[in-house]
Amino acid sequence: MKKLKSVIQDGDYILIVYDEKRRWIVQVKTGQAFHTNKGIIEFDKLIGKPYGIQLPSSKHKNFLIFPPTPADFLFKTVRKTQIIYPKDASFILVNTGIGPGSRVVEAGTGSGGLCSILAYYIRPNGKVYTYEIRAEFLKKAQKTLQRLGLEEFVEFKNKDILEGIEEKNVDSVILDLAIPWDIVPLARDALKPGGILASFSPTIDQIQKTTTALKKNNFGDIQVFELLLRSWQISSKNKAIQATRPHTQMIGHTGFMIFARKIEINK
Ligand SMILES: C[S@@+](CC[C@H](N)C(=O)[O-])C[C@H]1O[C@@H](n2cnc3c(N)ncnc32)[C@H](O)[C@@H]1O
Known part of the structure; x- marks a missing residue:
């Protein structure tokens, strides 16, 4: 890619x-x-x-x-876990400012969906450090990134992120796993001053717990979002009747996103 x-x-x-x-x-x-x-x-x-x-x-x-495009690849990713949708991945990119040269920590890798989007945008001189606890998922994701020609921009780590983040002074930490609140203190240590944490969670209970952890660990400018995307049909089978309108069905819910910036204390 x-x-x-x-x-x-x-x-x-x-x-x-x-x-x-x-x-x-x-x-x-x-x-x-x-x-x-x-x-x-x-x-x-x-x-x-x-x-x-x-x-x-x-x-x-x-x-x-x-x-x-990256979105085309995302929809064709071999899925072992639920992957991030393009609407959410693109919102994470613009709210973190991830771009060429960024150093980003991600957990978990899952199917490598979000990882491939991050790797695509940090090229040519950035790096994604992706943590995944399950070796079989990591292996599959690595193959996906290889197929996309993006493997060289990613360091794959078969590790429990709760055991620690090895990288320091990174621009962003991106979380998509069940218990993001436990990782907040580790993310704080890994982030550069003013660095941004983004976390994706399907339930509001998870967002509430993450918010509490963010406040406790001196993160500021905390913002929570949910994005609803409605696609439209642009023609009808019957050419006599034009039927350009929203599709009847849509994806009702993917998840909530929380963004927060690391605050420097006593400086
Ligand atoms: C929802 S999936 C991530 C999907 C990914 N964002 C994508 O777009 O393909 C969550 C992943 O986090 C992994 N995970 C859960 N807890 C973890 C931990 N403590 N450290 C590393 N990975 C973890 C799970 O094994 C799972 O593969």
Whole structure:
């Protein structure tokens, strides 16, 4: 998952779009093809062509070919645990200021969803230090990051974060696990002055406990958010009736996000 490219090359991961629901990420390989029930796409016909092209399959169905974005990859991540949704991941990025060069501690790694987003944005000279207690999850997440070409920007740690954060002076600590409040004092030690802690939790009880721990450990500017995202359908099957309107169903709840900044005391 490098910067968006303009020409399709052998080895690229590409996004193939048939419609809103039927979309795949596949790796282009010389001499090979991608099979769907809407026909076959031969990779040799794609190599050297510009991204954004429309390509007919062997069954004369049109497919669109694009470079995948981080959100596309997030939806295709192999899930061993619940992953962060793009709406929440992007809000974490803008509220922490994570960007090129940032040093970020994350726990737990889970399926590597949030980890891949963090790694994408801290490039080329930042680092994500990700802690995961379960070796099998960490291994799977590492494979995902490898597939995305982002592994070199991450240090994978098969450790219980409650045993301590080894990194110091980091820009941010990002938590997505069951008991974030117990990690708050450790996060304080790891953060640089004014550094930002972000924690994602599905229940408000968790947020309340985390808030109490943040206040006790001299964090300030504490803010809590929940984001609701409503997507729209932009056409109808019946062309005579235009039906551009919100989809009937939406994801009602993912989680709450809490942000807080480390306060310097007695300075
Ligand atoms: C909800 S998942 C994280 C999902 C991840 N943010 C993603 O987008 O893929 C929570 C993970 O935290 C891990 N975990 C729980 N307690 C931990 C601890 N004390 N130290 C490290 N990892 C922990 C769990 O094993 C689990 O994989």
